[in-house]
Amino acid sequence: DQQVKQNSPSLSVQEGRISILNCDYTNSMFDYFLWYKKYPAEGPTFLISISSIKDKNEDGRFTVFLNKSAKHLSLHIVPSQPGDSAVYFCAASSPGGSEKLVFGKGTKLTVNP
Amino acid sequence: KAGVTQTPRYLIKTRGQQVTLSCSPISGHRSVSWYQQTPGQGLQFLFEYFSETQRNKGNFPGRFSGRQFSNSRSEMNVSTLELGDSALYLCASSLGTKRLAKNIQYFGAGTRLSVL
Numbered sequence: 678d679q680q681v682k683q684n685s686p687s688l689s690v691q692e693g694r695i696s697i698l699n700c701d702y703t704n705s706m707f708d709y710f711l712w713y714k715k716y717p718a719e720g721p722t723f724l725i726s727i728s729s730i731k732d733k734n735e736d737g738r739f740t741v742f743l744n745k746s747a748k749h750l751s752l753h754i755v756p757s758q759p760g761d762s763a764v765y766f767c768a769a770s771s772p773g774g775s776e777k778l779v780f781g782k783g784t785k786l787t788v789n790p
Numbered sequence: 791k792a793g794v795t796q797t798p799r800y801l802i803k804t805r806g807q808q809v810t811l812s813c814s815p816i817s818g819h820r821s822v823s824w825y826q827q828t829p830g831q832g833l834q835f836l837f838e839y840f841s842e843t844q845r846n847k848g849n850f851p852g853r854f855s856g857r858q859f860s861n862s863r864s865e866m867n868v869s870t871l872e873l874g875d876s877a878l879y880l881c882a883s884s885l886g887t888k889r890l891a892k893n894i895q896y897f898g899a900g901t902r903l904s905v906l
Binding site: 711713718719720721722723726766768775776777778779780781782783 | 794796821823825831832833834835838840845846848880882884886893894895896897898899900
């Protein structure tokens with residue numbers, strides 16, 4: 678039972694344009710959502726997060742939007758740069774003491790110069 | 791501040807053997823979580839340790855075990871290796887405090903295990 682889904686395995690955009698990566702979840706208990714970026718041969722790197730009490734969080738070129746009623750979140754990257762090419766993972770956590778994250782399977786973003 | 795360190799980076803084992811992977815968390819972090827990444831399943835949670843106690847466990851067989859030491863360093867052990875255990879094993883650390891602030895997990899580079 679996949680609780681966090683990233684339905685697009687890959688996305689290709691032109692440099693300077695907007696990249697939009699999507700993520701859906703099924704568990705309404707999730708209260709915190711994170712995006713990680715992963716380059717080959719490296720571990721995931723934290724990008725940005727959002728609490729379920731918010732609907733938007735910005736950090737520089739990265740903005741995450743949360744639509745709780747639709748159980749959907751998206752990551753916007755504006756403007757996209759070739760260095761943004763990587764696999765992006767959406768992750769979610771539930772309330773409580775555990776740090777467990779539930780991950781989507783990732784979307785491979787390619788930004789073309 | 792040093793990041794999360796995992797050793798070794800690469801391992802080759804044969805079926806039936808056992809393996810131990812090591813993780814040194816970021817200084818001051820008390821929670822260590824382990825994840826398995828495979829092409830088909832993505833990142834899957836194995837277990838989490840906090841203050842030397844297992845706080846949560848994923849849906850993996852008992853061949854997968856772990857422990858945490860008083861300095862927060864953690865080890866993961868897989869016994870009786872199977873071909874399907876070939877994967878990237880990632881360790882992540884965080885403060886682990888109970889929601890004083892949302893805790894972000896920081897990942898190591900992983901250990902690539904190949905079972906032949």
